[in-house]
Amino acid sequence: MLGEAATTRITKTKDAEGLEENRTAARQGGEVTGNARKELELKSGESVISDENFLELPEKLKKKRGNLVENTEVI
Numbered sequence: 001m002l003g004e005a006a007t008t009r010i011t012k013t014k015d016a017e018g019l020e021e022n023r024t025a026a027r028q029g030g031e032v033t034g035n036a037r038k039e040l041e042l043k044s045g046e047s048v049i050s051d052e053n054f055l056e057l058p059e060k061l062k063k064k065r066g067n068l069v070e071n072t073e074v075i
Contacts, residue, residue, distance in 0.1 A: 007030070008029075009029075011025040
């Protein structure tokens with residue numbers, strides 16, 4: 001949520017147009033989010049990422065990825 005909000009704000013503030021400008025805004029939004037996560041982990045002494053908050057892939061996406069693997073030709 002923070003990443004999306006940061007990217008949206010950066011995109012609107014810089015009036016980003018086109019692929020390259022939007023890509024730059026997305027990277028900057030990701031950097032903001034990454035820095036926030038690292039600071040939270042540093043100050044709390046705990047990792048934000050854990051097995052407990054890991055979300056499994058939805059069944060629909062698992063099937064889609066499975067089909068991609070099955071339909072891949074090995075050379």
